[in-house]
Amino acid sequence: MNAPLSQQPVFRFAPSPNGQLHLGHALSAILNYDMARDLGGRFLLRTEDIDPARSTPEFEAGIYTDLAWLGLSWEMPVRRQSEHLDLYRQALGKLIDRGLAYPAFLTRGAIKAAVTDFEARGKTWPRDPDGAPLYPGDERRLSPAAQQRMLAGGKPHAWRLDMEKAIAELDAPLTWQETGEGPNGETGTVTADPAAWGDVVLSRSDAPSSYHLAVTLDDALQGVTHVVRGRDLYHATAVHRLLQRLLDLPEPVYRHHHLILGPDGRKLSKSNRDTGIAAFREAGKTPDDVRAMIL
Numbered sequence: 001m002n003a004p005l006s007q008q009p010v011f012r013f014a015p016s017p018n019g020q021l022h023l024g025h026a027l028s029a030i031l032n033y034d035m036a037r038d039l040g041g042r043f044l045l046r047t048e049d050i051d052p053a054r055s056t057p058e059f060e061a062g063i064y065t066d067l068a069w070l071g072l073s074w075e076m077p078v079r080r081q082s083e084h085l086d087l088y089r090q091a092l093g094k095l096i097d098r099g100l101a102y103p104a105f106l107t108r109g110a111i112k113a114a115v116t117d118f119e120a121r122g123k124t125w126p127r128d129p130d131g132a133p134l135y136p137g138d139e140r141r142l143s144p145a146a147q148q149r150m151l152a153g154g155k156p157h158a159w160r161l162d163m164e165k166a167i168a169e170l171d172a173p174l175t176w177q178e179t180g181e182g183p184n185g186e187t188g189t190v191t192a193d194p195a196a197w198g199d200v201v202l203s204r205s206d207a208p209s210s211y212h213l214a215v216t217l218d219d220a221l222q223g224v225t226h227v228v229r230g231r232d233l234y235h236a237t238a239v240h241r242l243l244q245r246l247l248d249l250p251e252p253v254y255r256h257h258h259l260i261l262g263p264d265g266r267k268l269s270k271s272n273r274d275t276g277i278a279a280f281r282e283a284g285k286t287p288d289d290v291r292a293m294i295l
């Protein structure tokens, strides 16, 4: 994985404190740490705690304990996304001012009902790469004045990217450099397909930034040159690349690594205590045992 010329490589591990770290997180953290060390780079830790309903101080403390036990060290202070909400709001404001984001008023329940209703007629509603239905609302067709009237009503809303308009702003093909591998073996220069995600959420009524917006801004702000993370986020990179272009942010190199699967063949979940790092520690395993299990 080559660093852009004459730049010190900057790696990061960016967990969300909404559960315990498991073997999959350990793999991401260790790969980032080892690559930073081998390339003479920096290793940063970022706490992605923008979702107040799911993030807890206990999970956050557990992450620091687990990573230190694994033998990793990182630069201080740790960036906590909840302390930078204004930054995300400002970036969202820029996209709104350019007419690239619109207020979306359908609740999750209403989205589900609309899709169920549509599919009851034997047709299939389009879904994003994670399997979630694309947004069925049509607020983006409203005039700015009509949007303002709805906003003035005070109804809770999300802000969504107008994907069609955003893509129309691109003046060159959207790609990224993949130094790992996508789900179908994609590597090298990969063509990004953000349209597959539809009008992605940029902020919610209960969280001032979405994952996509915060992760893109923070990677740029922290000077991250190499994004190393699980293959489950491979397709999301298309959205991150689009936001980078819209907000004039630098392009890191990406490496998506294999996922650690449970005995049932499925991706590990944070709620499964058995594969948690803490459980291995309590069972008397060593950090080297954990490394041997995943590397």
Ligand code: GLU
Binding pocket: 014, 015, 016, 048, 215, 228, 229, 233
């Ligand atoms: N916070 C994300 C997670 O825990 C990872 C973000 C990233 O590496 O881009 O799944």
